[in-house]
Amino acid sequence: MPLLLGLLSLLVPGSAALEPISVGIAIGAASALTGYLSRPRFYCAFVECCPGEADRPNATALKEDLDNKLFGQHLAKDVILKAVTGFRNNPNPKKPLTLSLHGWGGTGKNFVSQIIAENIHKAGMKSKFVHLFIATLHFPHDHQIKLYKDQLQKWIRGNVSACARSVFIFDEMDKLHPGLIDAIKPFLDYYEQIEGVSYRSTIFIFLSNAGGDLITKVALDFWRSGKDRKQIELKDLEPVLSVGVFNNKNSGFWHSSLIDRNLIDYFIPFLPLEYKHVKMCIRAEIKSQGKAVDEEIVTKVANEMTFFPKDERIYSDKGCKLVQSKLIFY
Ligand SMILES: *[C@@H]1O[C@H](CO)[C@@H](O)[C@H](O)[C@H]1NC(C)=O
Ligand SMILES: *[C@@H]1O[C@H](CO)[C@@H](O)[C@H](O)[C@H]1NC(C)=O
Secondary structure, eight states: OHHHHHHHHHHSSSGGGOOHHHHHHHHHHHHHHHOOSOHHHHHHTTSOOOOOTTOOOOHHHHHHHHHHHOOSOHHHHHHHHHHHHHHHHOSSOSSOEEEEEESOTTSSHHHHHHHHHHHHSTTGGGSTTEEEEEHHHHSOOGGGHHHHHHHHHHHHHHHHHHOTTOEEEEEOGGGSOHHHHHHHHHHHSSOSOBTTBOOTTOEEEEEEOTTHHHHHHHHHHHHHTTOOGGGOOHHHHHHHHHHHHHHOTTSGGGGSOTTTTTOOSEEEEOOOOBHHHHHHHHHHHHHHTTOOOOHHHHHHHHHHSOEESTTTOOEETTTTTTHHHHHTTO
């Protein structure tokens, strides 16, 4: 192997940026020399390949990631683990996996999408098979909806043709133009294929704040009646959530038939985070920077966050969002 790597770096100057073609050439040369290497496997060590049927995500690793990095979200954890592993272990899914993540900012929705992406594609968000669309960033102008719509459909089709196990993440779903939701809809449905492309192995993740206030209300009711938040079950939230999302005119879902037609497989609520969860985020962030955890700093940073409701001060208004930037000052 060191010999081959040496050979590769000779053939490909500056091998940090390996281009598929030059790597192809290098591999051709290397294989001609060694003969016995299986090309696909060797190739995929250098160039990102679309996962095949046998490349299942490791359920243990996914669980560990969720346990170690996501705090205070017992519902989301369970549902995501079940949904993702179930989907990837199903040899013949009838439709793509569609997850709708709901809750206020900083509660872990983006984080969870990253974790899912990393467990399907090693390069995670940097993978060429993982696509993130942010409504206000990628589709800002209402008058260009027609253009966005054509583009988006072309991209989804093009990328899924190249890799059936592509992952699409749509952030700020509540700000996405209804026309664009309609544009995505056909890909989410139970079709065997559309124009020769099957979308049944693809994962779509939708993130929104929609329903965040209702989720908070349920959590607060539990807290006020002295119950542990871990007792909150999906069934306590699911009806509130789908009705809430559906009836909220500000959320793009209102205009679409995503819910009507049962195209969303899982609605996943993210609960508001308490003081102790914020502390967990801070510790995790310090550890991820390779430093030792100093509890005094953890407390100081946590105390800088603001909490609501006004009297009880239970939940962090920004969740764990500002942890990273606040830590810089210590
Ligand atoms: C799955 O992940 C666990 C924990 O990270 C690891 O110990 C195990 O070796 C992995 N299994 C495979 C088949 O990669
Ligand atoms: C895949 O999606 C990206 C946007 O994430 C787009 O720029 C690219 O053109 C698409 N590829 C194909 C083949 O459609």
